Amino acid sequence: MSHWAQIDENNIVINVIVGNNDDPDEGYQWLLDNLGGRWIQTSINTFAGEHLTGKTPMRYNYAGIGYTYDETRDAFIPPKPDEYEWVLNETTCQWDIVEPTTGEE
Amino acid sequence: MTGVLAGVVGSAVPFAYSGGTSYDAGVGYTGVYFNANGTFSILSGYKTIEYLIVSGGSGGGGGGRRTGGTWGGGGGGPAGNYITGTTAISAGDYGITVGAGGGGGLAFNASTNGTGSSGSAGGTSTWSLNTPLSISGSTGGAGGSGSTSTFIGGSGRANLFFTGGSGVANSTSTGGHGGGGAGLGGNGSAAVIASGGYGSGGALNAGTMLNVGSFGGGGNGGVSTLAQGQGGIKTEWASGGRGGTGNNGSVALSGGSGLSGRVYLRWLT
Numbered sequence: 301m302s303h304w305a306q307i308d309e310n311n312i313v314i315n316v317i318v319g320n321n322d323d324p325d326e327g328y329q330w331l332l333d334n335l336g337g338r339w340i341q342t343s344i345n346t347f348a349g350e351h352l353t354g355k356t357p358m359r360y361n362y363a364g365i366g367y368t369y370d371e372t373r374d375a376f377i378p379p380k381p382d383e384y385e386w387v388l389n390e391t392t393c394q395w396d397i398v399e400p401t402t403g404e405e
Numbered sequence: 406m407t408g409v410l411a412g413v414v415g416s417a418v419p420f421a422y423s424g425g426t427s428y429d430a431g432v433g434y435t436g437v438y439f440n441a442n443g444t445f446s447i448l449s450g451y452k453t454i455e456y457l458i459v460s461g462g463s464g465g466g467g468g469g470r471r472t473g474g475t476w477g478g479g480g481g482g483p484a485g486n487y488i489t490g491t492t493a494i495s496a497g498d499y500g501i502t503v504g505a506g507g508g509g510g511l512a513f514n515a516s517t518n519g520t521g522s523s524g525s526a527g528g529t530s531t532w533s534l535n536t537p538l539s540i541s542g543s544t545g546g547a548g549g550s551g552s553t554s555t556f557i558g559g560s561g562r563a564n565l566f567f568t569g570g571s572g573v574a575n576s577t578s579t580g581g582h583g584g585g586g587a588g589l590g591g592n593g594s595a596a597v598i599a600s601g602g603y604g605s606g607g608a609l610n611a612g613t614m615l616n617v618g619s620f621g622g623g624g625n626g627g628v629s630t631l632a633q634g635q636g637g638i639k640t641e642w643a644s645g646g647r648g649g650t651g652n653n654g655s656v657a658l659s660g661g662s663g664l665s666g667r668v669y670l671r672w673l674t
Binding site: 365 | 504528529
């Protein structure tokens with residue numbers, strides 16, 4: 301099955317649905333004709349820039365509701381965690397913590 | 406799927422439809438289901454249709470990590486939510502969308518202490534009648550914590566019908582386990598010292614759930630060490646994702662994805 305993320309005017313993912321592989325375009329045109337809005341394909345097997353079964357990854361991460369679609373990077377990026385300071389990893393399009401300069405252990 | 410049935414009592418027009426995949430809907434019934442987007446079309450006649458619309462299951466929480474040795478497993482994701490009822494409809498095209506499973510929450514991996522992310526909610530399923538019928542998934546399982554003071558496993562989250570299990574702190578050396586996610590058959594269980602919590606089983610109300618069998622188990626909670634929690638129990642759809650492991654020898658692991666929902670329709674033949 302294909303998977304499609306619906307994004308709002310701010311490129312925030314508001315729904316993720318299952319597309320029909322029996323359609324020539326896996327359901328994309330059906331979504332436009334019946335629901336309208338903006339739909340971006342996503343892969344349930346893509347995580348941190350890698351495909352879990354070794355195939356070609358798609359848009360870095362499987363889209364989740366609340367994720368942001370970054371058009372420049374063509375990537376789904378999860379929300380930035382609250383605690384600590386984070387920087388976007390350009391290889392995975394996930395957030396890496398900015399390591400504290402002083403140990404706390 | 407396309408079919409033409411004998412004329413309905415009180416109607417001169419035989420009932421004809423297309424769309425969906427047929428299934429054994431019970432004695433005296435005809436039924437179809439959708440596991441992806443599509444259109445249920447009534448070509449002629451009208452029917453009172455029973456429906457069961459199920460959202461995607463939500464993802465499990467990611468594991469937390471602490472270099473000092475107190476990890477927390479993520480909580481299990483809850484099974485998808487559902488609505489059911491009847492509606493009378495006549496000729497027309499009625500679109501259906503099926504919510505996808507929510508992704509697993511990210512693990513926390515750093516040289517400091519921190520909490521894994523919550524899983525994503527399952528996608529919304531909709532039957533586009535004049536007044537659309539839709540149902541969304543609930544929040545995914547909570548991430549496990551590895552921080553100094555709260556090395557507790559993440560809680561399994563509730564859906565609209567049942568509660569998730571709570572996470573537990575184990576010890577300062579082995580960390581905590583995540584609670585099980587709520588299923589559609591009962592509450593997720595709380596984690597205990599020895600293991601993560603279990604997600605509850607799926608709904609088994611075949612007689613009242615359009616004869617669809619079991620679906621929607623909760624995800625198991627993740628544990629603090631090597632073994633991960635598992636996905637929803639013995640169901641093929643709408644299950645919640647497993648919680649992530651707190652520590653897999655060197656890194657915490659992310660939660661698992663939930664499974665996609667479905668839409669079932671049936672009517673008296």
